Amino acid sequence: MTSITGVGVSAGRVIGPVMQMPPAVAEPAADSRIPDAATAEAETERIKAAAKAVQALLKARAETAHGDAAEVLKATALMAADPMLIKSAAKLLAAGRSAERAVWDAGGQVADQLKALGGYMAERAADVLDVRARIVAELRGDPAPGIPDSAGPIILAAEDLAPADTATLDPDRVIALVTAGGGPQSHTAIIARALGLPAVVAATGATELEEGLEVYVDGAAGLVITDPGEAERTAAADYAARATLPPFDGSGTTADGHRVPLLANVGGGEEAAVAAAAGAEGVGLLRTEFCFLNRSEEPTIPEQVAAYKAVFEAFPGKKVVVRTLDAGADKPLPFLTDATEPNPALGVRGYRTDWTTPGVLERQLQAIAQAAAESTAVVWVMAPMIATAEEAGHFAGLCSAAGLDTSGVMVEVPSAALTAGSILKRVEFASLGTNDLTQYTMAADRQLGPLAALNDPWQPAVLRLVQATVDGARLGGTGQAPKPVGVCGESAADPALGVVLVGLGVSTLSMTARALPGVAAVLRSVTLDQARDLAGLALSADTAAEARAAVRSKLPVLDTLGL
Amino acid sequence: MPERTATIASRVGLHARPAAIFAEAAGEQPVEVTIALAGAPEDEAMDASSILSLMSLGAEFGTQVVLRAEGTGADEALDTLVKVLETDHDAE
Numbered sequence: 001m002t003s004i005t006g007v008g009v010s011a012g013r014v015i016g017p018v019m020q021m022p023p024a025v026a027e028p029a030a031d032s033r034i035p036d037a038a039t040a041e042a043e044t045e046r047i048k049a050a051a052k053a054v055q056a057l058l059k060a061r062a063e064t065a066h067g068d069a070a071e072v073l074k075a076t077a078l079m080a081a082d083p084m085l086i087k088s089a090a091k092l093l094a095a096g097r098s099a100e101r102a103v104w105d106a107g108g109q110v111a112d113q114l115k116a117l118g119g120y121m122a123e124r125a126a127d128v129l130d131v132r133a134r135i136v137a138e139l140r141g142d143p144a145p146g147i148p149d150s151a152g153p154i155i156l157a158a159e160d161l162a163p164a165d166t167a168t169l170d171p172d173r174v175i176a177l178v179t180a181g182g183g184p185q186s187h188t189a190i191i192a193r194a195l196g197l198p199a200v201v202a203a204t205g206a207t208e209l210e211e212g213l214e215v216y217v218d219g220a221a222g223l224v225i226t227d228p229g230e231a232e233r234t235a236a237a238d239y240a241a242r243a244t245l246p247p248f249d250g251s252g253t254t255a256d257g258h259r260v261p262l263l264a265n266v267g268g269g270e271e272a273a274v275a276a277a278a279g280a281e282g283v284g285l286l287r288t289e290f291c292f293l294n295r296s297e298e299p300t301i302p303e304q305v306a307a308y309k310a311v312f313e314a315f316p317g318k319k320v321v322v323r324t325l326d327a328g329a330d331k332p333l334p335f336l337t338d339a340t341e342p343n344p345a346l347g348v349r350g351y352r353t354d355w356t357t358p359g360v361l362e363r364q365l366q367a368i369a370q371a372a373a374e375s376t377a378v379v380w381v382m383a384p385m386i387a388t389a390e391e392a393g394h395f396a397g398l399c400s401a402a403g404l405d406t407s408g409v410m411v412e413v414p415s416a417a418l419t420a421g422s423i424l425k426r427v428e429f430a431s432l433g434t435n436d437l438t439q440y441t442m443a444a445d446r447q448l449g450p451l452a453a454l455n456d457p458w459q460p461a462v463l464r465l466v467q468a469t470v471d472g473a474r475l476g477g478t479g480q481a482p483k484p485v486g487v488c489g490e491s492a493a494d495p496a497l498g499v500v501l502v503g504l505g506v507s508t509l510s511m512t513a514r515a516l517p518g519v520a521a522v523l524r525s526v527t528l529d530q531a532r533d534l535a536g537l538a539l540s541a542d543t544a545a546e547a548r549a550a551v552r553s554k555l556p557v558l559d560t561l562g563l
Numbered sequence: 564m565p566e567r568t569a570t571i572a573s574r575v576g577l578h579a580r581p582a583a584i585f586a587e588a589a590g591e592q593p594v595e596v597t598i599a600l601a602g603a604p605e606d607e608a609m610d611a612s613s614i615l616s617l618m619s620l621g622a623e624f625g626t627q628v629v630l631r632a633e634g635t636g637a638d639e640a641l642d643t644l645v646k647v648l649e650t651d652h653d654a655e
Contacts, residue, residue: 075583075614084613110615120578121618128615 001227006178006203007452008222009189011563013239014175014198015216015228018209019150021158021165022143025133028100034093043099044090048081050103050138054131055080057144065170072127080131085110100136107132118296147174155217157206160449161188171195176217178224180206181449184456184490192219193493194514200224202452220552220563242562248279248516252509256527260502262520263319263510265488267291269310275513282319282378284431284510285488286311288364289325289333298335298360304367305374312377320377321431321486321510322368323410324361326350326384336360345445350385350410351395365402372404382408382431387415389422396427411485412436417465420472424483430469432506434489438462457491458544463500467539470505486510495522495563496551502528503535518563525557566631567641568601569648576623581652586614588647592640594632601627611644 034043058077062070079085085106092102111125111132133145147156147165153175160181161169169191175198182188182201192199198219200206206224209215216228216236225232252262263282264275267290272283291307292299299307312320327333328349336357341347354361365381372379383395386409399407411417412433424430434457439446441461444454456462466487474482486508491497493515499522501509509519526534534551541547552558573581589596590612597608600622608631609616622628628648630641 071580071583075579078583078586078614082613082615083610084616113619114615117619117621124618 001225001229003226004178004200004203004205004209004224006200006206006222006224007184007456008199008218008220009182009184009201010177010192010197010199011220011558012176012196012198013216013218013220013232013235013562014155015214015232015236016153016155016175018157018178018211018213018215019148019154020207020209020211021147021156021161022145023159025137025142025145028098028104028136030101032098032101033096034098040090040093043093043102044086046139047089047093047099047103047135048086050135051081051086053138054134054144058134061149075124076127076131079128080135085128085131100139103132103135103139107135155215157209158188159207160186160201161191165191169195171197176200176219178203178206178209178215178217179449180204183446183449183452186447186449186452190490190512193490194512196514202449220558238559239562243560245517245521245561245563248520250279250281252281252520252523254502254523254526254528254531256529258502258528260506260523261319261508262516262523263321263486263488263508264513264516265510266311266513268307269314271513272311272314276314278513278516280315280513280516282315282321283311284319284321284486284492284508286320286322287326288323289327292325292333296334298363301363301367301370304364305371308368308371309375312371312375312379316376318377319380321380321382321408321488324351324364324368324381324383325353327353328385345439351383351391352385362398362402365398365404369402369404378406379404380406380408380429382410382427382429384410384433385413385436386410386423387413389419389426392423393426410436410488411465411469412440414441414465417469417472420469420485421475422472424473424475427483429484429486430473431510432466432469432485432487432489434462434466434487434491437465437489438491441465453544456544457489457494457497458538458548460539460541460544460547463504463535463539463547466501466506467504473505484508493519495519496548496555496558499523499526499531499555500535500538500551503531503533504539518561521561522555522557522563525555564631564633565637565641566629567645568627568629569645571622571624571626571628572649572651574624574651576626577617577620577628577648582614582617584652585644585647586612586617589644592632592643593636594634594640596630596632596640596644599629599631601629603629605631 055077062073089102089106111128114121114125155176156174157178160179177199179188179201200222216225216232252260261281263284264280265285266272267287327336336353381404392409396407406428408427408429410433411430438457442454444451446455473485484507487501487506488510492509493511495518498519537550538547596611598611599608
C-alpha cells in the first residue's frame with residue numbers, strides 16, 4: 001500500500017480501477033513527406049478509412065450520450081468524415097505531404113476559418129481540432145485521444161484535463177479524477193465540483209499509476225492510496241451510503257436563523273435559469289465577459305442589453321450583482337487587452353482596462369442601466385481588480401452618472417482588503433473574489449500545478465484579509481450598519497469554508513449552483529456563534545492544512561453528507 | 564440543372580443540430596447536391612453534405628439558399644432536402 005498526497009479539490013471517497021488519459025496527439029513533423037512506396041491515391045484511401053473509423057466511434061458514443069452532449073458528438077462525428085476536410089487533405093497529399101501532416105494542416109485551415117467567423121463558429125473550431133487529432137491517432141495506430149472508453153466505473157488519472165474533455169466526461173463512468181497538474185482553481189477542479197466528482201489535483205505521480213490498479217481516492221483529504229485496505233473500504237462504503245443531500249429550499253440560514261442569502265455565479269442567461277431553478281436567492285456574480293468571449297470587437301449596447309436582461313429576467317425582484325468586464329490574463333478580450341504584456345496577471349486587466357481603452361466601461365454601464373430599467377431585478381454593479389480608494393470613487397461616479405445607484409467593488413487585490421475602510425466610504429458594498437485574492441496574496445499563479453498548495457483559500461493570510469475587509473466594511477459604514485461584504489470565489493462553494501466565512505462576518509455567499517445544497521445544509525447545522533468560533537479556530541491555525549483539519553473535525557455533518 | 568430555393572426555418576440558422584441533420588440527409592442522396600446563398604454565383608456553391616461548409620455558409624433564420632443537383636433522382640433529392648431546410652428543427 002502506497003499513498004500519493006495532492007490537493008483535495010472536491011470531496012468524496014471512492015475505490016476503483018485507474019485508467020490513464022492518453023497523452024495528447026503530437027503534431028506530425030512539418031516536413032514529413034509521403035513515403036516513396038506509397039501513392040497519393042492509396043494514402044487518400046487510408047485517410048478516408050481512418051476518418052470513417054473515427055466517425056463510427058463518435059457516432060457510437062453519441063448513441064450512449066444524453067442531451068446536449070449527444071448533439072455535440074453527432075455533429076463532431078459528421079465533421080470527422082466531412083467531404084471538404086478530406087478533399088483539402090487529398091490536395092495536400094498530392095503536393096507530397098504525408099497523410100498525417102495533410103490531415104493536420106487541412107484541419108488547421110478549417111479551424112482557422114471557423115475562428116475567423118467568430119461566435120458560435122469559433123467555438124466549433126475546437127471540435128475540428130479534436131477530430132483532426134483523432135484521425136491522426138487512427139492513422140498512426142495510436143489510442144484515440146480524450147477520455148478512454150471503459151465498460152465499468154473508473155478513476156481517471158491525467159496530467160490535467162482541458163475544457164474540451166468535459167463534453168465527453170460521463171459522471172456515471174468516471175467516479176473520481178486524479179491529476180498530476182492543476183490546482184484548486186484549475187479547470188479540473190472546477191469540472192469536478194460542477195459534476196460532484198471526488199478529485200485530487202497536484203498529485204505528483206498520478207500519471208505513473210498502473211493501468212487497472214485499484215486505488216482509493218479521498219477528495220477532501222487530497223489522498224490517493226493504492227491497494228486499499230479495510231479502513232479505506234469502510235470509508236468508501238460509508239461515503240456510498242451517505243445521506244442524500246436535500247435540495248436547497250431557497251433560504252440560506254444558520255441553525256439559529258441568521259440569514260445568509262446564498263447566490264449563484266453565472267456567465268449568462270442560460271446559467272441564470274439553471275441557478276434560479278436550483279433555488280439561488282439571486283446572482284452574486286454575473287461574469288459579463290463570458291457573454292462576449294471570442295469576440296474581436298466590443299459588443300453593441302443593444303447586444304449587451306439583451307444579454308444582461310436574459311439574466312435579470314431569471315431573477316425578478318431579486319438581487320443580481322453585475323461585474324463589469326473582467327478582461328485580461330486568462331480571459332483575453334481582443335478589444336480590451338494587450339496580448340503582449342510580459343506579466344498579464346499583474347497587467348492592465350479588470351477595471352484597469354478603462355485607463356487604456358476608455359469608453360467601453362461607460363457604454364457597458366449604460367447598457368446595464370437600460371437592461372435594469374427594463375426588468376424588475378435589483379441590480380448592483382461592481383468593478384473587478386480595484387486596488388485603491390481613488391479607483392473605487394471614480395467607479396462610483398461612473399455608475400451614478402449612468403443612473404446605477406448601488407455600486408461596489410471586487411476585493412481581490414490585497415491592497416483593497418487592507419484599505420477596505422477607505423474604499424467602502426466610496427462604494428456601497430464589496431465582494432471578495434477569493435480565487436484572485438489567494439493568487440495575489442500568495443504570489444502564486446493559480447494555473448500552476450506545482451504552486452497548488454499555496455493557492456489554497458484556507459491559507460491563514462487569505463482568511464486574515466477576509467477579516468480585514470469585513471472590519472473595513474464596519475468602518476466604511478460609520479454610524480450605520482456595516483456595508484455588506486459577500487464572497488463570490490470558489491471558496492464559497494466549500495461548505496466548511498463557507499461556515500468560516502460567515503463566522504468572519506461575510507453577509508452573502510455566491511457559488512456555482514451545484515454547490516448550493518451542500519453549503520446550505522452545512523450552514524444550517526451551526527449557529528452564528530458556532531460559526532464565529534470556527535472562524536476563530538481557522539484564523540489562529542498556523543497553516544492552511546491545520547485550519548482545514550481543525551474546522552472539518554468540528555463539523556460532523558460533512559461526513560454524514562459525504563462532503 | 565434542376566434547382567430549388569428554400570428558406571431556413573430553424574431559428575438558430577443552419578448551424579448546430581439543424582446543420583447536422585441537413586448534412587446527413589444530403590449525404591444520403593444518390594446524387595451530389597450543392598448549396599449556395601440565393602443570389603451567389605453558381606461556382607461558389609458548396610457540397611451540401613459537408614457540415615463544415617454549411618457552417619461557414621452563415622445561413623441564418625429566414626435566409627434563402629439555392630440547392631442544385633444533376634442526374635437521375637436529382638428532383639426527388641432536391642424536394643426531400645428543401646423539406647429538411649423548411650422544418651424548424653429547434654421546435655422538435
